[in-house]
Every structure is written in structure tokens, then in C-alpha cells.
């Protein structure tokens with residue numbers, strides 16, 4: 001390698017000498033220019049030679065067949081035909097960055113972001129003295145393991161003309177090079193998502209042109225970087241998720257008069273909240289959560305007229321003094337205030353009525369986890385645009401004001417764990433957009449208002465631990481949207497209505513510790529999404545109903561009721577069951593020993609005096625042997641004895657035969673259950689190999705960019721099917737995708753996300769690295785297979801009916817809403833498309849493939865607030881939003897675009913390159929896709945009346961996939977509107 005470098009350098013010297021020689025005799029230097037061109041071409045070819053993977057074949061045309069100035073990604077200056085820009089952003093390249101890059105001496109812009117470059121940033125980059133933009137973000141520079149980490153080369157400081165330096169999302173470590181301070185023309189410095197340690201060097205104070213410094217999610221420490229105090233030009237300062245500590249200077253706001261966005265959350269800053277922020281009069285975002293600020297929030301903040309976002313969650317602000325929240329009245333001057341986040345502090349005193357005078361633009365108000373007393377004022381209804389109201393875990397008293405029903409935009413109302421009394425106001429039923437209602441842990445009384453049945457989009461209802469009573473109103477059970485219901489620890493009574501089976505989305509239902517009685521309705525077995533069912537401590541009687549179809553059920557608690565009869569045999573077949581509590585009932589008969597019954601920690605049966613058998617740990621009496629009929633014979637006459645003997649002989653023969661069959665079927669069930677109850681903690685390469693028949697082609701489900709997916713069958717039982725994605729580690733980015741996918745799916749959980757069972761990182765039989773992810777198997781394959789089916793060379797639709805299409809669209813919207821708005825750190829999957837939308841045996845859609853997913857550590861995940869996220873993105877052509885192609889940063893709005901295309905595709909069955917406006921006109925005017933549609937679409941079986949709903953869906957699809965992020969509607973609205981359309985359609 002060294003020798004190679006020397007020879008090339010010699011050649012370079014020779015070339016320069018040759019140029020000088022030619023120039024000496026020829027002032028026009030034509031030959032010299034040619035030779036320089038030669039230098040650039042050689043450098044580019046050397047660069048290409050270090051590329052080990054070129055998935056998009058972008059460099060195939062980097063050869064003699066055309067001038068290098070026409071090679072993809074290369075831009076030359078018109079006059080000298082020298083390379084001035086090299087833009088290979090997001091081209092899925094892997095390899096290292098050749099040191100020859102340093103020979104492209106006319107380069108003013110180098111963008112290699114969002115690829116899989118490894119190794120070090122070559123020091124030769126510092127030769128590029130004309131460079132203005134350098135972007136190498138989102139690669140693996142610095143190596144994958146700590147031993148390979150490298151630091152930022154200090155030579156970068158010699159690129160004196162640089163205006164933008166983007167190296168975010170790499171593995172760069174070490175300290176921050178002091179030489180970066182020499183980049184005095186720099187406007188933007190983005191080094192987020194690396195492992196940079198230590199203090200910022202004093203030299204940074206020379207960077208007087210800097211407007212944006214983005215150091216989110218690094219490991220920097222020390223007190224607030226002193227050199228920054230000198231950079232009065234800064235508009236954006238991102239320091240969140242580091243280890244900064246100590247007090248801020250009291251004049252900090254004076255130091256940053258132009259600041260618009262301050263993100264310093266999740267550090268360990270201490271001391272009082274500086275009063276001087278008010279001097280930063282352009283401030284829009286002040287984001288300081290997760291620090292240790294004490295004292296009060298200064299009232300002077302009210303002078304910051306443009307403030308949109310004030311987040312001080314998770315500090316030690318406030319006190320029990322009556323004036324500790326006086327600042328809120330001054331915030332009434334901030335007419336643009338959209339989010340006020342004060343949760344998890346020490347705010348005390350009475351609930352500040354001044355809250356009700358805040359801007360009517362206020363969308364999110366978080367005051368939870370404080371010590372606030374008093375009543376919720378009825379004027380809270382002034383905040384008509386509130387979408388999120390969190391007041392949980394305070395000491396609020398009095399009743400919930402009926403006026404709350406005026407807040408028709410509320411999506412989440414959380415009043416959990418206060419001391420609220422009175423009834424649940426029936427006006428809550430007016431909040432028809434409500435998704436989440438949390439009222440648990442208060443002393444509310446009365447009944448559940450039937451009007452809640454108007455909240456047609458309600459997903460979660462948590463009203464446990466109150467003094468509520470009465471029956472469950474049928475209206476509530478008419479809400480198919482409900483996914484989680486907790487009414488435990490109340491005094492509800494009566495029987496559970498049969499309509500429970502209509503809540504098809506129900507995933508968790510806790511009605512424990514109430515006074516319910518009667519039989520458990522068998523219709524509960526129709527709630528196919530159920531995962532958690534707690535019915536303990538009631539007075540249910542009769543036998544355990546048939547729940548065998550609840551294949552997602554993980555926990556079932558029926559303890560402390562009056563249930564009788566035998567333990568139903570289907571319990572053995574519930575493959576996902578991890579916990580079963582049947583204790584303290586009147587159950588009888590034999591306790592099986594297989595599956596969940598084989599483990600005394602996952603099963604409880606004590607307190608059922610008539611149970612017998614089971615594993616030793618239960619200490620139950622053995623089951624009595626079959627009754628011996630011969631004992632009765634002595635009472636019979638000899639004639640009868642003879643007759644009975646014949647009958648007995650036949651009976652015994654039957655008995656033996658049936659025992660034989662029972663044993664056989666038990667054996668079969670054994671095989672199912674032992675594997676079915678595994679939690680799949682670890683899996684070896686061999687087990688995966690066996691499960692997929694040696695990764696055989698007849699088990700192939702499909703392959704994607706990063707690997708091949710096989711059907712796996714665990715423990716030889718088809719009921720234990722899984723999908724195994726084997727990563728192609730030769731493919732660049734596969735490891736990155738593996739990590740992203742594991743990380744995302746480990747931290748998320750939603751019924752419309754594909755479940756990861758486990759992951760395997762090992763070596764195969766040949767000693768090669770092996771990585772695989774095991775998912776829940778989706779019987780109905782991908783949505784793509786349903787939308788496009790090759791038939792005699794023609795692309796034809798497989799024709800989902802409209803309701804199936806709507807359900808799928810709603811499922812995907814629900815998953816996206818969860819990822820964007822309900823995860824602690826918002827997740828942007830980035831690659832939403834039909835092949836990543838998988839359908840289970842009930843045609844419920846599950847979003848899969850998080851290989852490109854990005855976490856955006858900024859509260860709420862709103863695109864326009866992710867100002868420091870410097871990630872590039874590729875996605876899939878047709879589904880990725882246009883702005884990604886133009887270098888925009890990843891945002892939730894990008895997923896909206898992909899979702900819009902997906903929605904249009906579901907209902908037009910035309911791929912993403914379609915002119916949807918025309919297709920929609922065709923559909924609406926009767927020329928249908930699935931055959932002729934004249935007033936009625938035969939294949940879809942819809943009337944022309946229903947076509948108007950289709951038009952609404954198309955409009956939604958187009959609103960999501962609008963050209964610019966600003967024009968796109970938000971996910972929550974899409975979700976709500978689709979539900980309304982489905983309801984109307986079903987009528």
C-alpha cells in the first residue's frame with residue numbers, strides 16, 4: 001500500500017513537472033489542462049476502486065465511454081473541466097474513501113452522506129482547500145467496533161473555505177479537534193449522533209460565522225461550552241443528549257441574541273433558570289427537558305413573542321409557593337405558543353387559572369407529575385385547539401368540568417392519579433376525536449356515561465381504580481376501535497354483555513377487582529386481537545368459554561371467581577400464552593402437564609380443591625384411576641354376570657382403543673405446546689438451519705435489499721411458523737439495517753407492527769458471520785402480492801374488497817401514528833410500501849422492515865421541529881418523498897408521503913409511478929380498474945353511491961402525498977378520517 005502511494009505521488013510530481021514544462025512554452029496551457037483533467041479522472045477512478053458495493057450500479061458508467069464530467073454524481077466547472085462537485089448522497093455505496101479524493105483540487109462540494117463508507121476520513125481531504133461543503137453524515141466512518149474508532153482528522157481545520165461541515169451519524173470518537181475552530185467561514189457544523197467526547201475546544205470561539213451547531217446525541221461533557229458564548233451569530237444550538245453539566249451563565253440569553261432554536265435537553269445542567277433567555281427575542285423553540293434546573297421559570301419569557309415551544313419537562317422547577325407558576329400569565333403574550341411542557345417538576349400551589357388565557361393555538365399542555373392542587377377551571381375550554389392535555393399525577397381535586405367536552409380537538413386526555421371526584425361528565429362524549437382517555441386512580445363515582453359510545457375513535461379507555469359502579473353500557477361495546485380497556489378496581493356489576501365480541505380491535509382488557517357475575521360470554525373468543533385478559537376477583541361462574549381462537553393471548557387471569565368444570569383442552573394450543581392464572585375457582589379434573597402447564601411460574605391453579613394431577617410442583621393429589629367395574633360383579637346374579645361380562649369385554653376393548661387414540665392425539669399436542677410456549681429467548685444457527693430445512697428454496701418467502709426471507713417451522717409443527725430474514729452480510733448496509741431493525745423493534749410494540757420473536761448473530765457451519773431476524777409469520781404475505789399479481793404477462797389486481805382495503809389502510813395509519821407520536825423517541829420507518837405491509841391470517845396489516853428506520857430524539861416528532869436531525873435517506877423510489885431526493889432531512893412528513901402513495905395504490909391497484917389524478921377520474925367516471933364499472937363495480941361489489949367514499953379516500957391519499965411536506969395533512973387526521981369513512985361505508 002505504501003509503495004503504491006509513493007508511486008502515485010511520484011506520478012503526481014511528474015505530472016506537475018510536465019505541466020510546468022508545457023506551460024513554459026505554451027501560454028494557453030491546453031496540454032496542461034488535459035493533464036489536470038487526467039489527474040481528476042485518475043482520482044475518480046481510484047475513488048471508484050475503493051468502492052466494494054454499488055447496489056444501484058451508479059458507477060458502472062464511470063469508465064472511458066464518456067468524459068468523467070458526465071459521470072453520475074460528478075459536476076465540473078465549465079471553463080476548466082475540473083471536478084467541482086462530487087455528490088453521491090444516498091447512492092447505497094459501500095467501501096472506504098480513497099485518499100485520492102484529496103487530488104480533486106477544484107472540489108468545492110463533497111457529499112458522500114447516507115452510504116456505508118467505513119474506515120477513516122482520509123487526511124488527504126484536507127488538501128481540498130476550495131471545499132465549501134463537506135457532508136459525510138450517516139456512514140460508518142470510524143469503524144463499527146470501539147477498537148476501530150477514529151477521531152475527526154485535525155487536518156479538516158485547514159479547509160479554510162468550508163461553509164458547511166456535516167459529519168453526523170457516524171462512529172466518530174475522540175475529542176473535538178481544536179483545528180475545527182480555524183473554519184472561520186463555517187455556517188453549519190453538524191456532528192450529531194457520534195461518540196465525540198470531552199470538552200469543546202476554545203478555538204471554536206473563532207467561528208464567528210456559525211449559525212448552526214448540531215451536537216445532539218454525542219458524549220460531550222463539561223460545563224456549557226464556554227467558546228459558544230462568543231458566537232453571537234448562532235441561530236440554532238443543539239446540545240441535547242450529551243453529558244454537559246454545571247450552571248448556565250446568567251447572561252446566556254444575551255450571548256445568543258439571534259437564537260431561534262435551543263435544544264439543550266437531556267444533559268445535567270443545574271442552577272436556576274436564567275432570566276436572560278428573554279433577550280433572545282427571536283426564540284421559537286426552547287427545549288430544556290431532562291436537566292436539573294431549579295427555581296422558577298422567569299416571567300420575562302413572556303417577552304419572547306415568537307415562542308412556539310417551551311419544554312422544561314423533567315427538571316426540578318417550581319415550588320409550593322403560591323406564585324411559583326406566575327410565569328404562565330406572562331406567556332399569554334406569546335401568541336404563537338403551541339406546546340407548553342412543564343411535566344415532572346416540583347410545581348405546586350393551586351392550578352393556575354392563567355393557563356386558560358394562553359394562546360388558542362396551544363396544541364399540547366403537559367403539567368403532569370407535579371404537586372398541583374385545586375380544581376381544573378371550567379375555562380380550560382378556551383384552549384380550543386388542545387390536542388393533548390396531560391394533568392396526571394398531581395393533587396387535583398373537585399370534579400372534571402363539563403366544559404371539557406368543548407375541546408373537540410382533544411386526542412388525549414390524561415387526568416390519571418389525582419383526587420378528582422364526581423362523575424365522568426357525559427360531555428366527554430362530544431369529543432368525538434378522542435383517542436386516549438385516562439382517568440384511573442381518582443375517586444370518581446357514578447356510572448360510565450353511555451355518551452362515550454360517541455367517541456368512535458377511542459383506542460384506550462383507562463378508568464380503573466375509582467369508585468365507579470353500575471353496568472357497562474352497551475354503547476361502549478359498540479366501539480370497534482377500542483384496543484385497551486382498563487376498568488379494574490371499581491364496583492361494576494352485572495354480567496359482561498355478549499357484545500364484547502364486537503370490539504374486534506381489543507388487545508388488552510382488564511376488568512379485574514369488580515363485582516361482575518354470570519357466565520363469561522363466549523363471544524369474548526371473537527376478540528381475535530386479545531393479548532391480555534384480566535378477569536380475576538369477580539364472581540363469574542360456569543365453565544371457561546371457548547377461547548381457542550385467541551392466538552395472540554399472552555396473559556389470562558381468571559383467578560378468584562366461581563368458575564367450574566374442567567380445564568379446557570384448547571388451553572394447550574394457545575401458542576402465545578405465557579401466563580395463566582386459574583387459582584381459587586371450583587375447577588375439577590386433571591391438570592395437564594404440557595405447555596404452559598409444565599411450568600409452575602407461568603401457571604397458577606391452587607385453590608381448586610377438585611383438581612388433580614399436573615406437574616409435581618403443584619402438589620395436587622393424583623387423579624383417581626378409572627373405576628373398576630369388576631367390583632360390582634359380585635352383587636349380580638350369575639346370568640347377569642355373564643351378560644355384563646360380554647358388555648364389559650366390549651367396553652374394555654373400547655376403552656383401550658380410545659386410550660390409544662387419546663395418547664396419540666396428546667402426543668401430537670405435546671409437540672405443539674412445548675414449542676408453542678417458548679418465549680424464544682435465544683436461537684442458534686443450527687436451530688434456524690433446521691427450522692428452514694437448511695434454508696431451502698422451497699421455504700423461500702422472498703428477498704429484499706438486505707436479505708432473504710424463509711418460512712421456518714419450529715419443532716416440526718406448522719402452527720409454530722415463523723419468518724426468518726437471513727441478512728446478506730456481503731450486501732453493504734446489511735449490518736446497519738440489522739441493527740436499525742433490532743433497535744426499532746425492540747423498543748416498539750403495537751398490534752400493527754410485525755412482531756420480532758428473536759434475532760440471531762452467530763457464525764454459520766462454515767465459520768462465516770451470520771445474522772438473522774425471526775418474525776411472526778404472516779400467513780397472507782405482503783400487500784404487494786395482493787395488489788399486483790402477474791398473470792399471463794399482464795399485471796392484474798388480486799382485488800381486495802373495499803373494506804379489506806380500508807382496514808389495511810387504517811391498520812398502517814395506526815402503526816404510523818404510534819411510531820410518530822407515541823414512542824418515547826419518535827420513529828420514522830422511512831421505507832413504507834406494499835411489500836413491507838404484511839397481512840396475517842385475519843388480514844390485519846403489520847408494518848415490517850425497519851432496516852432504514854430513524855429515531856428522531858425531539859419531542860412529538862413533528863417534522864418542522866427536527867431541526868437538528870441531519871440524516872440523509874434513500875427509501876424506495878416512488879415511495880420516498882421528493883424532498884429526500886433534494887437532500888431534506890428525515891421527518892415524519894416523509895412517511896406521510898409514502899403512506900399517501902400506499903393508500904392510493906390500495907384503492908387504484910396501480911403502482912407509484914401512476915398518474916393518480918387520471919386514474920381516479922377513470923374510476924369515478926365508470927372505467928374501473930378491475931373490469932368495467934358502470935354504476936357498479938362487479939369485482940369490488942360497490943355501488944355508485946359508495947364511490948363517493950372512494951373519492952374521499954383518494955383525496956386523503958393525495959393530501960398525504962402532496963409535493964411539499966408543509967402541504968401534507970397529519971397522520972392523526974388521516975387515521976380519524978379513514979375510520980369515519982369506514983363507518984359510513986359499513987352503514
Ligand SMILES: Nc1ncnc2c1ncn2[C@@H]1O[C@H](COP(=O)(O)OP(=O)(O)OP(=O)(O)O)[C@@H](O)[C@H]1O
Nearest residue numbers: 701702703704705709723775776777778782835849
Ligand atoms: N413476517 C413475514 N411473514 C411472511 N412473509 C414475509 C415476512 N417478512 C417478509 N416476508 C416476505 O419476504 C419478502 C422479502 O421481505 P424483505 O423485508 O426482506 O424485503 P422487501 O421489503 O420485499 O424489499 P426491500 O428490503 O428491498 O425493501 C416480503 O416481500 C414478504 O413477501
